[in-house]
Amino acid sequence: MSDKATLEINGQKHEFPLITGTENEVAIDIKALRSVTGGVTTIDPGYKNTGSCVSAITFLDGEKGILRYRGYSIEELAEKADFLEVAYLLIFGELPTQEQLDKFHSDIKKHSVVDDDVKKILDAFPKSAHPMGVLSSLTSALTAFNPSSVNVDSEEEMYNAIVRILGKFPILVAWTMRKKMGLPLDYGSSSLGYVENILQMMFKRPDENYEQNPILVNALDKLLILHADHEQNCSTSTVRIVGSSHAGLFASLSAGISALWGPLHGGANQAVIEMLEAIKEDGGDTKKYMGKAKDKEDPFRLMGFGHRVYKNFDPRARIIKKAADDVLGDLGVEDPILDIAKGLEKEALEDDYFVKRKLYPNVDFYSGIIYRSMNIPVEMFTVMFALGRLPGWIAQWREMRLNKEPIGRPRQVYTGETLRSFKGINER
Numbered sequence: 001m002s003d004k005a006t007l008e009i010n011g012q013k014h015e016f017p018l019i020t021g022t023e024n025e026v027a028i029d030i031k032a033l034r035s036v037t038g039g040v041t042t043i044d045p046g047y048k049n050t051g052s053c054v055s056a057i058t059f060l061d062g063e064k065g066i067l068r069y070r071g072y073s074i075e076e077l078a079e080k081a082d083f084l085e086v087a088y089l090l091i092f093g094e095l096p097t098q099e100q101l102d103k104f105h106s107d108i109k110k111h112s113v114v115d116d117d118v119k120k121i122l123d124a125f126p127k128s129a130h131p132m133g134v135l136s137s138l139t140s141a142l143t144a145f146n147p148s149s150v151n152v153d154s155e156e157e158m159y160n161a162i163v164r165i166l167g168k169f170p171i172l173v174a175w176t177m178r179k180k181m182g183l184p185l186d187y188g189s190s191s192l193g194y195v196e197n198i199l200q201m202m203f204k205r206p207d208e209n210y211e212q213n214p215i216l217v218n219a220l221d222k223l224l225i226l227h228a229d230h231e232q233n234c235s236t237s238t239v240r241i242v243g244s245s246h247a248g249l250f251a252s253l254s255a256g257i258s259a260l261w262g263p264l265h266g267g268a269n270q271a272v273i274e275m276l277e278a279i280k281e282d283g284g285d286t287k288k289y290m291g292k293a294k295d296k297e298d299p300f301r302l303m304g305f306g307h308r309v310y311k312n313f314d315p316r317a318r319i320i321k322k323a324a325d326d327v328l329g330d331l332g333v334e335d336p337i338l339d340i341a342k343g344l345e346k347e348a349l350e351d352d353y354f355v356k357r358k359l360y361p362n363v364d365f366y367s368g369i370i371y372r373s374m375n376i377p378v379e380m381f382t383v384m385f386a387l388g389r390l391p392g393w394i395a396q397w398r399e400m401r402l403n404k405e406p407i408g409r410p411r412q413v414y415t416g417e418t419l420r421s422f423k424g425i426n427e428r
């Protein structure tokens with residue numbers, strides 16, 4: 001294959017280099033486009049064809065249903081690794097040795113505290129506030145208590161910023177849920193593993209010891225791993241673009257949380273459960289909802305179906321579907337909406353509309369069913385996604401800063417009024 005692409009505009013030919021990734025993905029490098037063509041730009045709403053960066057963190061092949069973090073398959077990581085190891089892998093590029101992992105965990109624990117005034121900020125929110133709005137605000141508020149900016153050229157400062165947020169974020173997550181449930185705010189225990197501690201911080205009641213249930217620990221560990229990174233999705237691109245202005249890590253993460261909130265992105269896990277509940281309440285008529293999803297006059301979409309990149313299957317969905325069966329079985333929970341979900345999936349996979357458009361269940365189709373069996377309130381589901389995605393956002397922010405990427409600033413094609421004269425208010 002040639003290593004150049006030729007573009008002809010008004011009879012003039014311009015050559016652009018091709019760049020090839022380690023998995024043979026090819027991209028046309030158009031960095032020089034505007035300068036060599038005298039200002040011609042490209043237009044690609046939703047960036048369906050546009051690579052915003054080169055990245056060595058996550059590889060995914062949507063046609064083949066492949067997802068790998070730093071070269072390791074998601075299937076192998078979900079089976080053999082724990083979340084903290086995966087976080088280390090994503091952020092620093094290699095699996096940690098036991099010694100590195102112990103140090104990483106112990107450094108995170110040192111930062112597992114937030115300023116007590118954060119409680120006052122949380123207190124000011126009404127109980128009805130959506131947890132994603134609360135989490136995004138609290139994450140941004142951390143900037144006020146840790147105002148010094150990170151010198152990204154210092155490995156030590158970068159490392160400290162990373163362990164700091166990995167220590168504080170689970171507290172914000174747990175407090176967000178405890179506020180919703182009217183439980184007192186408290187800290188976990190430094191003798192626990194990272195995921196065990198999260199569960200204790202979320203669920204411990206003031207009058208009881210919290211008994212760890214290994215089924216829940218394993219389930220949460222796996223869910224967090226499956227959500228830990230997904231290359232340049234909406235929230236990750238947001239974190240990178242906000243960080244590209246050299247805004248701090250907390251501010252960049254807070255913006256990422258807001259991006260994740262929407263129902264087309266991380267908010268889908270909440271939307272799926274609400275949809276399955278509505279179908280159940282409506283008598284379980286899945287055909288009616290399939291019809292609505294296919295009707296172009298109806299804004300209803302089958303939540304948890306379709307993906308911008310996966311056009312064959314979402315490997316995370318396969319793992320989660322099996323985990324949902326296992327976890328509900330192990331916990332002895334029978335949830336009728338699991339059957340509705342399986343019924344919908346079967347119908348969609350045999351339906352021409354879904355087959356033609358390559359719409360398959362995505363990671364969020366079954367995750368909510370597991371969260372629900374763990375007694376996590378439905379409005380917290382997207383917060384749990386954010387907790388899992390945290391190491392991915394950090395890894396992408398770090399890579400962007402270390403690569404010294406320029407500030408993100410897309411172009412546009414202007415379609416508004418051309419120059420016109422101002423009319424005084426009496427002439428309009």
Ligand code: CMC
Nearest residue numbers: 263264265266268293301302303304305306307308357362
């Ligand atoms: N139900 C019904 N029709 C759909 C759906 C759906 N869930 N998803 C896509 N379509 C149709 C869409 O109407 C369009 O049809 P046509 O070609 O006739 O106009 C076609 O499929 C292509 O859809 P699109 O919206 O152009 O595709 P996209 O790549 O822009 O959107 C998506 C991807 C995930 C936003 C979309 O599939 C969707 O809205 N799904 C439901 C929300 C959801 O589950 N989101 C979670 C994504 S995975 C978790 C994450 O990483 O965020």
